[in-house]
Amino acid sequence: MSKVHKVEANIETVKWGYFDNSWEPILEVESGDIVDIEALNHQSGDAPDLLFDEKIKEIYEHFTDRNMGDHLITGPIYVKDAEPGDVIEIKIIDMKPRMNYGSQVLANWGNLSNEFNREETIFIYEVDPDKNITYPLFTYDYPRPINAPGLVTEPGSVERKPVKDKITLPLNLHFGTAGVLPAKDGKIHSLEPKNFGGNFDNKNFVKGTSLYTRAQINGAGVFVGDSHFAQGDGELSGTGVEGSVNGRIQINLHKNKKMFKNIILDSGEHWEVHGYGHTLDLAAHEAAVEAVDFISHRFNISKELVYSTLSAKGDFHITQVANGVKGVHCRILKEAYKNLEANDESI
Template sequence: MNAPLISQGSARTDRSEPTGLYILRAAPETVHWGYFDAGLTPVLKVKSGALIQAEAVTHHAGDDPDLMMDGGVREIFDKVPESDRNPGVHLMTGPIYVEDAKPGDMLEVRYLRMIPRFNYGSNLAANWGHLYKEFGEKERVTIYKIDPVSMQAHAHYAYDYPGKYEIPGKITKCPECDRQKALNGVRVPVRPHLGTAGVAPDEPGRVSTIPPGAHGGNIDNWRIGAGSTMFYPVAVDGGLFSIGDPHISQGDGEISGTAIEASLDVLFQIVLRKDFEFPSPLLETPGYWIVHGFDEDLDNAMRFASLDMVKFLNEQRGLSNDDAYSLMSVSADFTVTQVVDGRQGVHVRIPRTIFPPDSK
């Protein structure tokens, strides 16, 4: 059995010291739009333990450019041509090369702080949403405003999107649109997180950012926010880690097709781990360990999440497979992460508090 990944008394057994703070701004030369690619030239090279302050820009900033764009964001939208935004849709900052990271290693990414760049975000009821046909194949944008004091958001206004939302980064004519009131008096909690982040898959050419997978990608789990830690399995030298698709709030399922999409400034630390391996993105929060499963079939996604949780409990908690199976049935919670990314997601979480304190 491997040494326990995480101790009960503290967030991590590994206490790597920061090797310096790096600033990574989102700009036309530091972003890639719609894809991961193992052949991309890194925009930043760091050692294990590096602290990185990076800008994550939403590809939905054009839903109201007056409220969700500044000069830096507009430059990206102006200079990255629509023909280069494919095959996915998400605007990614990176990639970051981690020295000595090799296939089979893990990148431990400690998300420390996520701050909205603007006090506005956009939700789209999209053509890829789960109930698109039931809603008459209409697409609708709702602009939300953040109250930074209460950390709640409310609907600022809404409008029907004319036609079909197909071009990533489309800039709409919102000042000229027919604005509607929406969700009068309703407040939703602001919980900033990254919808898409991960390493480059070991595949030739561009890999779409839309489906999640072993590399991470578009997981859309709102728990991937400040105070959480993600473990990504490295597939290529250096890992080539990127972040994007920032959100300020989302429910499990993401049923309309999007969250509240809003740009974030993200502080995180990357630690190279060579002392364990795991086949899929693994999430640690203050209260839970969370394992993800993905497949076009939701039943298969749940099965894959189950099998990987058995592996986690076996290798990291020392349980037999039989004991892990029993414990999952009486203590683990399975939840649909999202149903709108082509490859659907299920995550299973198990409380850290049910285990005895580690002796180490």
């Protein structure tokens, strides 16, 4: 029977801005166990009166050497019997806002930054959990360049201008960052997506979906972070609506299963494979190679046939253009292959 564990976000369980395979586990689980886990908004300093609670405030005060990436990472979780090459599944069972406010940034790294004179703007969003929506509450001009993680803008130090236009967005709670610890030693910056997961920012990693990745070290070292209230494909201005989220995940270990280079998302009706590159062309190419390899292996069919069907029905989406290395995911409709038998080695 699966055990249920709880991981609170605090100075012992959270890291800021990088991944490191030397981290000590914060928890050990067996395959099938469930973990209630808290993920925090790394933009909480944009409105600390609304986005801080006591734990978040303590984390901001504790981590003074924030000199790498932006992201707050909760983990790692040691998975019993996991070995390099095994497949780890992170299934989201539930997600709820930790608080009803989030932050969205028109950032200097956003796609249209030059068109906005590289001026940076903050929008604070409010959540209506009963209606399952979020909407912009107020905005302000950022008073200095955003050039370091975890900057704090105190209330009263800027002019908060109410947003009077009645815009509503559906809640889209998801983890932008998740995966397992890397094989490579040393600190690895949290900004870019990686083959072990990292900051891949697929908005479809929501309740009811499963992320698959290969363990790279013994015990895998599962983590989550970079939680969002909403995000569009592309994450155009540099961020989604960043918000702290309390989630429930199930961690499953799969032996003798084959994956290729990058993570795979099972989003229900689709398989979603990922590609990364410094241009969208390169990212799309890698996603296409991953898609052909995955489907041809899964169903023991020719790569030529897969290539044909993907051209007819494979949907390539821009995952994000905000993370230095760009991301593209290919959504593969399961229905198209329903009459074929899956390979036992496939996830």
